[in-house]
Structures are given as structure tokens and as C-alpha cells.
Amino acid sequence: MPLAAIIGGGVIGSAWAARFLLHGWHVNFYDPAQYSDRVLHGVLDKARRWVPEIYDALPEEGSLTLCASIADAVAGAEWVQESTPERLDIKLPVLKEIQASCLERAIVASSTSGFMPTELQTGAVRPEQILVAHPYNPVYLLPIVECVPSAIVDPATVDRAETILSDIGMKPITLGAEIPAHVGDRLLEAVWREALWLIKDGVATTEQIDDIMTHGFGLRWAQKGLFETYRTAGGEAGMKHFLEQFGPCLQWPWTKLTDVPDLDEPLINRIVEQSDLQAGGRSVSELENQRDANLVAILKALRQQDSAAGAFLNRLDAARD
Amino acid sequence: MPLAAIIGGGVIGSAWAARFLLHGWHVNFYDPAQYSDRVLHGVLDKARRWVPEIYDALPEEGSLTLCASIADAVAGAEWVQESTPERLDIKLPVLKEIQASCLERAIVASSTSGFMPTELQTGAVRPEQILVAHPYNPVYLLPIVECVPSAIVDPATVDRAETILSDIGMKPITLGAEIPAHVGDRLLEAVWREALWLIKDGVATTEQIDDIMTHGFGLRWAQKGLFETYRTAGGEAGMKHFLEQFGPCLQWPWTKLTDVPDLDEPLINRIVEQSDLQAGGRSVSELENQRDANLVAILKALRQQDSAAGAFLNRLDAARD
Numbered sequence: 001m002p003l004a005a006i007i008g009g010g011v012i013g014s015a016w017a018a019r020f021l022l023h024g025w026h027v028n029f030y031d032p033a034q035y036s037d038r039v040l041h042g043v044l045d046k047a048r049r050w051v052p053e054i055y056d057a058l059p060e061e062g063s064l065t066l067c068a069s070i071a072d073a074v075a076g077a078e079w080v081q082e083s084t085p086e087r088l089d090i091k092l093p094v095l096k097e098i099q100a101s102c103l104e105r106a107i108v109a110s111s112t113s114g115f116m117p118t119e120l121q122t123g124a125v126r127p128e129q130i131l132v133a134h135p136y137n138p139v140y141l142l143p144i145v146e147c148v149p150s151a152i153v154d155p156a157t158v159d160r161a162e163t164i165l166s167d168i169g170m171k172p173i174t175l176g177a178e179i180p181a182h183v184g185d186r187l188l189e190a191v192w193r194e195a196l197w198l199i200k201d202g203v204a205t206t207e208q209i210d211d212i213m214t215h216g217f218g219l220r221w222a223q224k225g226l227f228e229t230y231r232t233a234g235g236e237a238g239m240k241h242f243l244e245q246f247g248p249c250l251q252w253p254w255t256k257l258t259d260v261p262d263l264d265e266p267l268i269n270r271i272v273e274q275s276d277l278q279a280g281g282r283s284v285s286e287l288e289n290q291r292d293a294n295l296v297a298i299l300k301a302l303r304q305q306d307s308a309a310g311a312f313l314n315r316l317d318a319a320r321d
Numbered sequence: 322m323p324l325a326a327i328i329g330g331g332v333i334g335s336a337w338a339a340r341f342l343l344h345g346w347h348v349n350f351y352d353p354a355q356y357s358d359r360v361l362h363g364v365l366d367k368a369r370r371w372v373p374e375i376y377d378a379l380p381e382e383g384s385l386t387l388c389a390s391i392a393d394a395v396a397g398a399e400w401v402q403e404s405t406p407e408r409l410d411i412k413l414p415v416l417k418e419i420q421a422s423c424l425e426r427a428i429v430a431s432s433t434s435g436f437m438p439t440e441l442q443t444g445a446v447r448p449e450q451i452l453v454a455h456p457y458n459p460v461y462l463l464p465i466v467e468c469v470p471s472a473i474v475d476p477a478t479v480d481r482a483e484t485i486l487s488d489i490g491m492k493p494i495t496l497g498a499e500i501p502a503h504v505g506d507r508l509l510e511a512v513w514r515e516a517l518w519l520i521k522d523g524v525a526t527t528e529q530i531d532d533i534m535t536h537g538f539g540l541r542w543a544q545k546g547l548f549e550t551y552r553t554a555g556g557e558a559g560m561k562h563f564l565e566q567f568g569p570c571l572q573w574p575w576t577k578l579t580d581v582p583d584l585d586e587p588l589i590n591r592i593v594e595q596s597d598l599q600a601g602g603r604s605v606s607e608l609e610n611q612r613d614a615n616l617v618a619i620l621k622a623l624r625q626q627d628s629a630a631g632a633f634l635n636r637l638d639a640a641r642d
Contacts, residue, residue: 011554046613053617054624056638136537137554141616143633144537171536171633176523183525184533188547190511195547199591202497204504207599210546212505215492216457216465218542222619223628225531225539226509226516233332233458270520278528292367294628295462296374298543301622303375307544307615312464312492317377 001026001062002164005073005102007094008032008083012111014040015139016081017064018047022140023168024059029066030073032084032094047140054141055169070094074102079164081133083111091120099125107161109133113185116178117150128152131161134182135170143171146182214308223294224287231275232287240272322347322383323485326394326423328415329353329404333432335361336460337402338385339368343461344489345380350387351394353405353415368461375462376490391415395423400485402454404432412441420446428482430454434506437499438471449473452482455503456491464492467503535629544615545608552596553608561593 004020006013009031017027017040029040044064052058067073074080080098084090091110098108108130110120121127132148145165149158158174165172175183198204204212220229279287302310325341327334330352338348338361350361365385373379388394395401401419405411412431419429429451431441442448453469466486470479479495486493496504519525525533541550600608623631 050613050617054620054634136541138613138616141613141620142537142540143630144533146533166637169637171532173525173529173532175525175529179519179522179524183519183530184537186515186519187512187530187533188538190515191508191547194507194511198500198504198507199595201500203500204494204496205599206546206548206595208494208496209504209508210548210599211492211494212465212467212508213542213546214544216463216505217509218539218544218546219463220457221534221539222543223535223539223623223626223630225527225534225629226512227527228531274520274527278526278531292371292459292462294623294626294631295459296371297622297626297628298619299375299462301618302544302615305544305615305618307618308546309464309544310615313375316487316490 002079003028003077004079004081005030005067005077005098006081006083007070007073007098008081008085008111009035009040010083010085011039011043011137012135012139013081013083014043015047015137016083016111016135018044018051018140019168019170020079021062021064022047022051022058024062025079025168026062027064028073028075028077029064030068030070032070043140046138051140070097071101074098074106077102077106080106080108081111082108086112086114088115088119091115092122095120095124095130099129102129104129107131107157107164109161111135114181116180117148117153118178121150121152128154128157131158132178132182133161133165133172134185136184143169144184145170145172146184147172147174148178148182149174150178211308215312219295219298219309220291222298224291227275228278228287229291231279232284232291240269243272323400324349324398325400325402326351326388326398326419327402327404328391328394328419329402329406329432330357330361331404331406332360332364332458333456333460334402334404335364336368336458337404337432337456339365339372339461340489340491341400342383342385343368343372343379345383346400346489347383348385349394349396349398350385351389351391353391364461367459372461372490391418392422395419395427398423398427401427401429402432403429407433407435409436409440412436413443416441416445416451420450423450425450428452428478428485430482432456435502437501438469438474439499442471442473449475449478452479453499453503454482454486454493455505457505464490465505466491466493467505468493468495469499469503470495471499532629536633540616540619540630541612543619545612548596549599549608550612552600553605553612561590564593 001024003026005028006017007030009029017029020027080102082094084094110132111134112132113134117130117132121130124130131153134146136142136144147161162172195209299309303313322345324347326349327338328351330350338350341348401423403415405415431453432455433453434455438451438453442451445451452474455467457463457465468482483493516530620630624634
């Protein structure tokens with residue numbers, strides 16, 4: 001079995017440990033400051049309870065070793081995952097210590113949600129060994145991981161990173177460029193910012209905003225993303241027609257306060273090309289059927305659960321009995 | 322059976338018709354310009370196929386009447402739903418014609434995604450009869466509807482609107498203030514804007530952005546919204562601690578280009594109070610268990626479907642066989 005080293009033992013580091021262990025890796029675990037037995041075992045318990053539910057079978061669980069130092073933890077590891085607090089003055093010394101003892105071929109990945117790999121590589125002995133592998137909470141359940149190399153990281157290293165992340169049940173998305181906060185957190189930040197305005201101005205409460213998501217576009221995005229949702233909604237006229245209609249919206253009053261990209265012909269064309277590729281020949285009618293079947297499956301599944309949308313449907317049915 | 326009038330027969334109007342019919346209302350249907358038998362019956366077919374899947378039982382379907390004029394359509398209707406194109410120069414004359422023939426007690430609701438009720442009430446004979454009921458596509462499946470009265474709409478009218486919307490299986494959220502584009506579309510616009518930047522700058526493709534949503538935060542938002550997700554992730558330290566940590570992020574580089582609300586003490590306190598109320602005494606551990614059970618249920622349901630996240634898990638299992 002291969003070996004991973006987890007450096008940083010908060011909720012994110014502990015969930016990385018759970019992911020590697022449950023997918024058959026051995027794990028060396030070290031926390032420089034905030035180690036909590038309760039956090040680690042709380043996360044492991046949850047992961048052991050839930051992860052087997054979504055797979056037909058899992059490999060034999062790896063063994064977990066609590067280590068007394070970074071040097072001990074990283075020795076012999078193929079993968080080192082750094083999940084220390086989101087401060088460069090903490091991360092850079094930790095990365096330096098990791099590189100002093102880890103294999104030259106090891107991949108040293110950071111869970112950072114904000115920093116770019118170039119920042120993390122500053123002053124490193126082998127900067128080309130460091131990249132970003134940014135997961136989403138709960139890390140043991142959500143498959144997504146943003147893989148962000150800088151220009152100096154060898155494509156073969158990126159390939160190997162993708163292979164290893166896939167091996168532990170993750171869906172790696174390797175970004176085309178490094179940027180602060182990567183992709184997902186920028187989208188989340190945009191929503192968060194707008195939500196803060198809405199609350200500040202008394203337009204909606206946290207519960208109302210959450211309900212609008214869980215009974216509305218959240219159900220969409222559990223099964224189709226932003227672009228495929230719009231492609232589907234746009235109908236037979238196609239993505240280009242949809243975008244050209246949508247374009248003027250960006251000039252509407254509610255966007256005037258912000259810096260807005262010009263939805264010009266080149267950008268429209270780029271999105272259309274990418275969206276065509278993504279559709280892989282599926283017609284709008286096929287996309288609609290997928291969407292509806294998925295929404296129904298999710299809603300039916302959520303009715304068996306303690307969930308907002310499910311409870312809503314159950315209440316409605318009960319009221320009609 | 323009560324009667325609803327649907328004015329405007331595109332995808333949205335047709336889906337409103339489907340919703341009223343399948344929940345036991347009679348429907349008068351009129352389109353001033355763009356009537357398409359194909360659109361109406363395409364939507365009705367889909368709704369009849371899928372809506373019964375998510376309910377134990379539905380009332381007897383109402384009858385559908387295609388009408389030759391607005392006057393014919395609105396006569397005797399308790400609810401009039403206007404879903405014409407998103408232009409005031411179209412909507413205002415249509416609303417005027419509706420009010421010339423509809424019951425004084427009828428609720429005249431607009432599906433507008435951008436205009437405020439005050440704008441729609443301009444020059445109306447009974448402005449207090451008009452409000453916004455903004456649904457989300459696909460309207461026959463997604464329960465959410467934003468209900469937006471202006472200050473002159475009687476609270477009793479709002480209550481009646483909420484009752485009727487609930488009767489047709491919707492979850493009405495009545496906003497605290499009118500604002501262009503209401504709530505959900507402002508959040509969607511924020512994501513859209515950021516996504517456009519990411520594509521323009523070559524950071525990610527449409528497919529990558531969609532994957533990051535469907536394998537990541539979209540799965541979260543199908544079962545917990547933005548605030549409950551953060552409350553859950555924030556852990557035992559609570560929402561206030563989480564917000565105080567989060568505050569500085571709004572000053573990080575990736576937000577500098579935009580107009581940012583100051584996450585000051587009053588705004589923090591408002592969010593904390595609303596979030597406490599929303600939690601209704603549930604502990605973080607309870608919220609976590611809900612979240613995990615819901616995510617597993619959705620992922621399991623999606624594995625039986627033609628979906629990105631489900632296909633991903635199925636491929637992974639197949640590769641391990």
C-alpha cells in the first residue's frame with residue numbers, strides 16, 4: 001500500500017486522512033500545533049459511517065500512524081498534504097520542513113483555499129514539487145478537488161497528482177492558470193458578497209436565502225452546473241442565442257456597482273465552443289430529460305432524509321392526506 | 322375547482338399552467354404573441370411525466386382552456402399569472418388589459434425576473450392588486466417562488482398569495498423589500514459574472530466550472546443553503562466565530578475589484594441572530610449528520626441517474642471491479 005503524509009490536523013487535514021485511509025492508503029499524520037484527537041476521530045467516525053454507503057466496495061482500510069514530527073511523517077510518503085492555517089507565515093516554514101525530509105518524487109500538495117502555488121513555492125528547495133490540491137468540506141464525501149500547478153510544475157507531475165487523487169475517489173480539476181482563491185471559492189465568494197448585501201439591506205433573511213437555494217437553484221446545481229443549466233434552459237435556439245440574450249442583463253441596474261466583464265463576441269464564442277464540447281452532441285431534449293430525472297431522484301432521496309426540500313414535500317403530502 | 326389565468330405562453334407560462342393543472346386548478350391560457358402549441362404541450366408532457374413521481378398523490382387534474390383574448394382568459398380567475406417577455410413596454414399594456422377584465426379580488430402576479438412590483442404597478446387602475454411571483458425553471462419541479470409585494474400591497478393579499486402558491490406545491494418566500502432581480506437571480510448573476518471572468522482569463526472551462534459545482538458545492542446546496550452550510554462547517558465555535566474569521570476574506574485580493582459591504586459588527590450580529598433562529602436549537606453535530614445523510618442520499622440517487630456526479634462514482638466502482 002502507498003503512503004500519504006497529512007500535515008495539519010484540523011477538520012480538513014483529518015478528512016484527507018480519512019479519504020486516504022478508506023481508499024486503501026497508509027497514512028502518517030502530524031499536526032504542528034492544533035492536533036485534536038477529538039477532531040481526528042470525529043471525522044474518521046463520520047467517514048467510516050458514510051463513505052461505504054456510496055460505494056459498492058472499498059479496498060481494505062490503510063493503517064494510521066500518529067507522528068511526532070514532520071520529518072517522521074513525510075519519510076517515504078508518495079503524497080504530502082499540507083492543511084495548516086491559511087497564513088503564509090505558517091505555511092512556508094512548514095513546507096520548508098516538509099521538503100527537508102520528503103522524497104524528491106513525492107508530491108507536496110497544499111489545501112490552501114486562497115494562495116497560489118507560486119506563493120507557496122517562494123524560497124523552496126524544489127519549488128516544482130509543490131502544487132495546490134484544494135478540496136471542499138466535507139472532504140471525505142465531496143469528490144471535487146482543484147488541482148493548481150504553477151508554470152514550473154512538470155506536466156508529468158500534474159498527471160501523477162491527478163492519478164493519485166483519482167485513486168482516492170476524487171475528481172481532480174486541473175486549472176488553466178493560477179489565481180487567488182482558485183475557482184470554486186471565487187464563485188462562493190461572489191454569492192457570499194451578494195448575500196451579505198441582501199441581508200444588510202433587509203431584503204431577505206439567512207433562512208430565506210437558504211430556502212431559495214435548497215428549493216431552487218441548489219437542486220439544479222447538484223446535478224447540472226451553471227453552464228449546462230443555462231444551455232438546457234436556453235432551449236433549441238442554442239447557447240449562442242441564449243448568451244446574446246443574456247448579454248444585456250450584465251448592464252442591468254443590479255450589476256452597476258461592480259466591475260463587469262464585457263460579454264463581447266470573443267467571450268461569447270469561447271463559451272459557445274466550450275459548451276458545445278461539453279454537451280458532446282446531447283440535444284437540449286436529452287439534457288432536459290437528464291435534468292428532470294436527476295431532480296426527481298434527488299427530491300425523492302431527500303424525502304427520506306431530514307432535509308429542507310424533502311420535509312417541504314412531505315409536509316405538503318401529509319397536509320393533503 | 323378554482324381558476325387560474327396564464328397570460329404569456331412561453332416555457333415559463335406553460336409550466337405555470339402545468340403546475341396549476343396538476344395541482345387541481347382549472348386553467349385559462351392565453352398568449353398575446355408567442356403562443357406555441359409545441360412549447361405548451363412539450364412542457365405539459367414533461368410535467369405529467371415527472372410531477373407524479375415526487376408526490377404520493379395528486380388531486381384530479383384541472384381542465385385547460387385555450388382563450389382568444391386576455392379578457393376571456395382572466396374572467397372569473399382567482400389568480401392571473403403574467404409571463405410575457407422581460408420588457409416593461411410589453412408588460413405594462415398587458416397588465417392594463419388584465420385589470421380591465423379581471424376580478425377585483427384576483428391576484429395579478431408577474432413572473433418577471435428583473436422588475437420590481439412598483440415598476441409594474443405604474444399607472445395601474447388597482448396597483449395594490451399587482452405583485453411579483455418569480456419562479457425558477459423548471460417551474461413544474463422546483464418548488465421555490467419569490468413573492469414580492471410593494472409597500473402598497475395589503476398584507477392580507479400577500480397572505481392569500483402565499484396560500485394559493487402553497488396550494489400548487491410551491492414554497493413562497495416573501496421578500497422583506499423590493500429590489501431589482503429579487504434575491505435568487507442576484508445570487509445567480511454574481512456567480513455568472515465571476516464565471517465569465519474565469520473563462521475570459523482562461524482559468525477554467527465551462528465544463529470544469531460545472532464539474533466544480535456538481536461534484537462540490539452544488540451537492541451542498543441541494544440540501545443546505547449558503548448560511549447553514551457555513552454554520553455547519555464553522556463547527557462548535559459557532560456562527561459568530563465563523564463570521565469574524567471570514568470577515569477579513571472580503572478584503573482579500575480577489576474581492577478588490579468589486580464594491581464590498583463592510584462586514585462590521587451590526588451586520589455580523591444580524592447574521593448571527595438570523596442563523597440562530599434558523600438553526601432552531603439544532604447542534605452542529607446534528608447539522609453535520611443531516612448534511613452527510615442528505616449528501617449520501619443524493620449521491621446514491623444520482624448513481625441511478627444519468628448525472629455527472631453519479632456517473633463519476635459509477636465509473637470509479639466499475640474501474641475497481
